Amino acid sequence: MIRIDRRSFVVGAGMMMLARPAYGARTITDSAGRTVELPDRINHVFAAGGPASVVVYAMRPETMVGWPRALRTEERPFIAPSQRDLPEVGLLTGRGDTANVETVLKMKPDLIVDYGSVRQTFATLADSVQQRTGIPYVLIDGRVGATAESFRLLGNIFGMPERGEAFGKYSDDLFKSLGTALKGMPEDQRPRVYLARGPDGLETGLRGSINTEIIERAGGRNVADAQDQRRGIANVSPEQILAWNPDIIITWDRNFHDKLAKGSDPLWQGIKAVKDGRVYLAPTAPFGWIDRPPSINRLIGLRLSWSFSSCLTLFSHSSTAACISLMSLTFFGCMIIIISFRARAGVFGSNRIATLCHASHPLLPATPRTKVNASPPISETIRL
Numbered sequence: 001m002i003r004i005d006r007r008s009f010v011v012g013a014g015m016m017m018l019a020r021p022a023y024g025a026r027t028i029t030d031s032a033g034r035t036v037e038l039p040d041r042i043n044h045v046f047a048a049g050g051p052a053s054v055v056v057y058a059m060r061p062e063t064m065v066g067w068p069r070a071l072r073t074e075e076r077p078f079i080a081p082s083q084r085d086l087p088e089v090g091l092l093t094g095r096g097d098t099a100n101v102e103t104v105l106k107m108k109p110d111l112i113v114d115y116g117s118v119r120q121t122f123a124t125l126a127d128s129v130q131q132r133t134g135i136p137y138v139l140i141d142g143r144v145g146a147t148a149e150s151f152r153l154l155g156n157i158f159g160m161p162e163r164g165e166a167f168g169k170y171s172d173d174l175f176k177s178l179g180t181a182l183k184g185m186p187e188d189q190r191p192r193v194y195l196a197r198g199p200d201g202l203e204t205g206l207r208g209s210i211n212t213e214i215i216e217r218a219g220g221r222n223v224a225d226a227q228d229q230r231r232g233i234a235n236v237s238p239e240q241i242l243a244w245n246p247d248i249i250i251t252w253d254r255n256f257h258d259k260l261a262k263g264s265d266p267l268w269q270g271i272k273a274v275k276d277g278r279v280y281l282a283p284t285a286p287f288g289w290i291d292r293p294p295s296i297n298r299l300i301g302l303r304l305s306w307s308f309s310s311c312l313t314l315f316s317h318s319s320t321a322a323c324i325s326l327m328s329l330t331f332f333g334c335m336i337i338i339i340s341f342r343a344r345a346g347v348f349g350s351n352r353i354a355t356l357c358h359a360s361h362p363l364l365p366a367t368p369r370t371k372v373n374a375s376p377p378i379s380e381t382i383r384l
Contacts, residue, residue: 028157031141031150032118034126038136039110042158046104046135048092048114050293051142055115055150057083058167058296060158065089065107071286078286092129093122101132109135111157115150115295116142116210144213144298147171151296174299175217182219193220194246194273195290197233201249201256201268202241206234210294214301215250238267249273250280252288257281 025040045063047053053068061080066089076084089103093114104112114126118139130137138157140150148168155164193215197203205211207222209231216222223244224236249271251257259265260279268274282290282301289301 028138028153030118030138031146031153032123032126032139034123034139036130036136036138038157042110044107044109044111046089046092046107046109046112048112048137049116050091051295052113052115052140054287054293054295054297055140055154056113059151059154059160059163063158065109074284075286093125101129104129104133104135111135112137113140113154113157114138115140142210142294144217144302145175147296147299148175171299174302178218178302185219187221190219190221191247192223192244193248193250194223194241194244196249196251196256197253199253199255201251201253201260202238203233203235205291206231209233211291213294214290214298218302220248241268241271245271246273247276248278248280250282250290252282252284252290252292254281 025038027035027037030036042060043063044065045056045060046065047056047068050068053064056064057079061083064083064086066087068089068091070088071079071084089107090100092104092112093116112126112129112133112135114122114137116122118141122139126137126139129135140154142150148171151167151171152161152164155161155167158164195204195212195215197205197211204224205222207216207225211233212222212224223246224234226234249260257279260268260274263269273279282288284292287293287295287297289297291298291301
């Protein structure tokens with residue numbers, strides 16, 4: 001469950017009056033239906049959490065004042081040099097929120113952006129922060145189905161409607177293609193998928209949660225169905241995993257993936273996904289492709305999940321790799337090149353590995369790149 005720590009908003013009234021931007025240049029309605037007055041120019045943006053930082057980086061990277069969490073070593077090469085060393089400013093919302101109003105005011109942003117849930121809890125928080133700081137605060141719908149609309153709204157907010165429209169159309173076309181591919185496929189013929197989080201794989205996202213939207217949208221049947229209205233993250237027992245017996249397991253935890261690949265945990269060895277070699281390690285750099293954070297980076301994961309969990313269609317290595325590389329270049333200014341691909345053991349893991357290298361966006365300063373563990377490309381069509 002997301003925890004909002006409101007203690008951080010109790011600061012001196014004098015501090016709250018500092019660095020207020022000019023209001024009144026224009027008015028927009030955010031995804032929560034809130035009317036927000038924006039300044040004439042938006043040069044500095046504070047991202048309220050991880051999902052917001054990804055979308056701001058994609059839309060207007062030069063406006064970022066910092067990252068909610070400092071970039072890890074493996075993430076840095078994928079990020080443009082001008083944003084690579086931005087400071088860690090903490091979270092206003094999310095699990096383990098660490099920022100406070102004083103931190104926000106110190107950064108002197110013209111705008112605060114949050115991307116994710118637009119429930120009343122977050123609308124109330126946004127109103128409170130905006131009132132206390134005098135800084136406009138917009139909520140953007142982070143549901144995957146709202147991606148195109150959210151891109152267009154962000155384009156208007158940032159004064160870049162053409163960019164917002166281009167990203168929105170890209171998303172619409174992806175969803176349309178996916179819908180066409182899945183059309184006519186009965187629910188009971190779609191693969192049963194388990195998202196394994198953490199080093200023991202016993203944390204997962206319940207069906208309908210933001211953490212598993214991509215898997216479900218790609219045609220996978222999330223086995224973690226609470227049979228009620230619960231959503232979000234849950235811990236499950238080994239006995240429950242055995243009862244679900246999923247066809248596919250997806251994880252981003254390398255330690256957990258390696259444990260299954262080595263066959264060192266008898267608990268998992270009898271599960272269909274493990275026996276069939278359908279345990280997939282999802283990339284996490286520069287941002288997670290399935291979750292972590294649940295932002296627009298999941299569009300890449302949607303394309304990957306569609307390609308590797310769907311039983312419908314044949315996808316060639318070259319077309320899948322090209323699509324993923326184009327999406328990375330389009331949204332994040334980095335090129336991800338899949339050097340090799342092997343279908344049966346975990347994607348991006350085990351001894352049969354899809355290896356990545358990366359290259360700078362041609363519009364950004366070039367940085368030397370090296371290929372890692374490169375092996376001959378596989379060009380044949382892969383049937384899943």
